Amino acid sequence: MYPIVTAAEMRELDRAATEELGIPAIVLMENAGRAIAEEIAALSRRCGQGRNPEGGLAVSPGERPSGCFAEGSDAQGRTDADRAAKGGARSGGLTIRTEAAPGPVQPGAEYWIVLVGKGNNGGDGLVAARHLREAGFSVSLLYAAPPESLTGEAAVQRDIAAALGVPAAVYRGGGYDFTGCAGLVDALLGTGSSGAPRGLFAELIAAANASGLPIVAADIPSGLNADTGETHDPCIQAEVTVCLALLKRGLLQYPGSGAAGRVALRSIGIPADLALKQGLSVHWLAPAVLERRLGVDPGRRRAADGHKGTYGHVLVAAGSLPMSGAGLLCARAALRAGCGLVTWALPGRVLPSAVLAAPELMLADAGGSEAGEWTAESADRLLELAGTRDVLAVGPGIGRFPGGAQWLRRLWEEADVPLVVDADALNLLAEVSYAGWRRTRPVVLTPHPGEMARLAGIHTAEVQRDRIGLAIRYAAEHGVTLVLKGAHTVIAAPDGRAFVNTTGHPGMATGGAGDVLTGMIAGLLAQGLDGIQAAAFAVYLHGQAGERAAGRRHDPSSIVASDLIEAL
Numbered sequence: 370m371y372p373i374v375t376a377a378e379m380r381e382l383d384r385a386a387t388e389e390l391g392i393p394a395i396v397l398m399e400n401a402g403r404a405i406a407e408e409i410a411a412l413s414r415r416c417g418q419g420r421n422p423e424g425g426l427a428v429s430p431g432e433r434p435s436g437c438f439a440e441g442s443d444a445q446g447r448t449d450a451d452r453a454a455k456g457g458a459r460s461g462g463l464t465i466r467t468e469a470a471p472g473p474v475q476p477g478a479e480y481w482i483v484l485v486g487k488g489n490n491g492g493d494g495l496v497a498a499r500h501l502r503e504a505g506f507s508v509s510l511l512y513a514a515p516p517e518s519l520t521g522e523a524a525v526q527r528d529i530a531a532a533l534g535v536p537a538a539v540y541r542g543g544g545y546d547f548t549g550c551a552g553l554v555d556a557l558l559g560t561g562s563s564g565a566p567r568g569l570f571a572e573l574i575a576a577a578n579a580s581g582l583p584i585v586a587a588d589i590p591s592g593l594n595a596d597t598g599e600t601h602d603p604c605i606q607a608e609v610t611v612c613l614a615l616l617k618r619g620l621l622q623y624p625g626s627g628a629a630g631r632v633a634l635r636s637i638g639i640p641a642d643l644a645l646k647q648g649l650s651v652h653w654l655a656p657a658v659l660e661r662r663l664g665v666d667p668g669r670r671r672a673a674d675g676h677k678g679t680y681g682h683v684l685v686a687a688g689s690l691p692m693s694g695a696g697l698l699c700a701r702a703a704l705r706a707g708c709g710l711v712t713w714a715l716p717g718r719v720l721p722s723a724v725l726a727a728p729e730l731m732l733a734d735a736g737g738s739e740a741g742e743w744t745a746e747s748a749d750r751l752l753e754l755a756g757t758r759d760v761l762a763v764g765p766g767i768g769r770f771p772g773g774a775q776w777l778r779r780l781w782e783e784a785d786v787p788l789v790v791d792a793d794a795l796n797l798l799a800e801v802s803y804a805g806w807r808r809t810r811p812v813v814l815t816p817h818p819g820e821m822a823r824l825a826g827i828h829t830a831e832v833q834r835d836r837i838g839l840a841i842r843y844a845a846e847h848g849v850t851l852v853l854k855g856a857h858t859v860i861a862a863p864d865g866r867a868f869v870n871t872t873g874h875p876g877m878a879t880g881g882a883g884d885v886l887t888g889m890i891a892g893l894l895a896q897g898l899d900g901i902q903a904a905a906f907a908v909y910l911h912g913q914a915g916e917r918a919a920g921r922r923h924d925p926s927s928i929v930a931s932d933l934i935e936a937l
């Protein structure tokens with residue numbers, strides 16, 4: 370169910386399918402190439418109305434024809450027309466289609482060029498060329514390496530294409546004249562590539578990108594690091610990536626996600642059982658994964674005889690005089706996540722201004738300084754309050770104060786409830802070594818990349834270089850559930866499981882959005898979800914709320930965090 374694999378894991382599955390099950394590699398390649406051709410035919414149908422007189426797609430150079438996907442809908446059931454109307458964000462846009470692209474293939478004389486590498490990725494492209502011809506497309510091949518250098522199944526496909534008389538040329542370097550061409554298939558490099566594209570491969574990738582034509586990538590865009598999502602220079606900028614068999618990590622991590630365009634995941638005949646047997650631990654956070662793998666009830670059915678006590682009581686320790694809003698957003702989001710009660714604890718000096726800020730909230734005076742800041746002594750009061758609550762969320766807007774790290778240690782060790790640690794509390798954590806802190810209840814950390822960098826003692830760029838890998842390692846080493854925020858948030862559990870979320874909208878990059886997420890995680894924990902369930906479900910819903918908020922605004926750039934709460 371939507372595992373996300375590294376290139377090595379994919380190779381191992383490929384090996385098991387061919388060697389242990391005896392599925393001939395050429396069969397897998399045939400399925401791969403046909404799937405790619407079907408996606409191109411589907412793309413061509415969708416863009417048909419926009420065809421220009423030369424028979425190509427109505428795309429101006431450099432412009433990505435996202436509107437061409439108006440008929441498509443993604444795994445969340447949103448159509449691209451919806452997204453286009455809501456600011457045109459490509460917020461994940463994974464097209465999960467394991468069956469043939471629906472609808473008849475329309476014969477047409479559209480001309481596509483398949484860029485062929487010398488490995489099995491090239492072989493996939495050669496099969497796609499054959500099926501495109503069958504569907505009435507005009508196709509030619511452009512080899513990036515001498516055709517005689519192909520081996521194995523790819524060589525078999527080369528020979529079939531030659532026997533069929535598919536026109537072929539060998540790329541000699543420099544620019545290339547793609548006149549009359551409607552689109553390109555990138556079958557240069559797949560999961561077997563290593564390092565930056567070299568020599569003629571690099572030149573051809575650059576020429577393909579410069580053409581402004583829509584590019585459909587086979588498996589991954591050439592130039593992408595399939596494991597980390599890093600893009601080498603150059604890297605194919607694809608309109609669609611037809612990902613074969615299983616999602617590759619690099620397709621779900623930026624900048625790779627951007628280079629991949631829309632991802633269509635297609636089955637190539639590797640049985641799902643085989644993937645299950647490998648015990649793959651990283652998954653795309655699709656609704657089915659939430660429900661079946663994580664055991665979350667997305668419908669959130671409530672007991673007919675439930676009462677507010679049934680749904681738990683959250684304690685939020687957040688906000689200070691200059692940043693009281695952070696606490697309010699966090700507490701309100703916990704309520705909107707469906708918990709029964711929320712107590713918002715904050716410095717006494719700030720409390721009067723919070724009265725009736727949200728009438729559903731209960732307020733508690735946590736002490737604090739004359740200036741409305743937190744003090745180390747407030748730990749006693751918070752522990753007392755936590756004794757009759759189900760969850761403690763701590764951090765948003767608490768600022769820095771003397772004894773802060775010790776204060777956090779007391780909450781960490783003595784509060785006998787699940788703990789959500791965010792924002793300034795994460796910075797306190799980054800100042801100390803907390804490996805020796807005792808903890809029996811779950812803890813969820815929710816860093817953005819900058820906070821993650823401080824926690825891990827590395828640069829932000831290093832965090833972003835391989836978000837999935839880092840999140841898995843950190844969560845396991847520190848025994849925490851980690852929510853590494855940012856586009857395509859990664860949620861990692863202490864037991865090695867990880868999930869990558871693709872709901873969301875760029876308009877969510879706004880102050881307070883993180884405070885809302887923290888409140889949501891706490892609100893779900895209060896309802897009895899465990900750390901990874903609550904974190905994953907909250908991240909998923911938070912992204913959906915962002916998409917909905919974006920849809921409600923003429924310009925999604927104007928989204929503010931309160932909109933997310935209202936959209937929940």
Ligand SMILES: NC(=O)C1=CN([C@@H]2O[C@H](COP(=O)(O)OP(=O)(O)OC[C@H]3O[C@@H](n4cnc5c(N)ncnc54)[C@H](O)[C@@H]3O)[C@@H](O)[C@H]2O)[C@H](O)CC1
Binds near residue numbers: 401486490
């Ligand atoms: N998943 C599956 O079960 C199947 C996947 N298929 C496709 O096969 C590729 C992986 O094929 P592989 O032969 O292992 O490698 P590549 O085609 O990606 O390329 C290897 C080829 O390229 C040369 N090379 C490597 N790095 C570079 C570089 N940086 N610059 C230039 N050249 C490079 C290297 O020397 C090799 O010759 C997978 O992605 C799928 O598309 C199967 O078709 C079906 C089963």
Ligand SMILES: [K+]
Binds near residue numbers: 556557587588
């Ligand atoms: K490729």
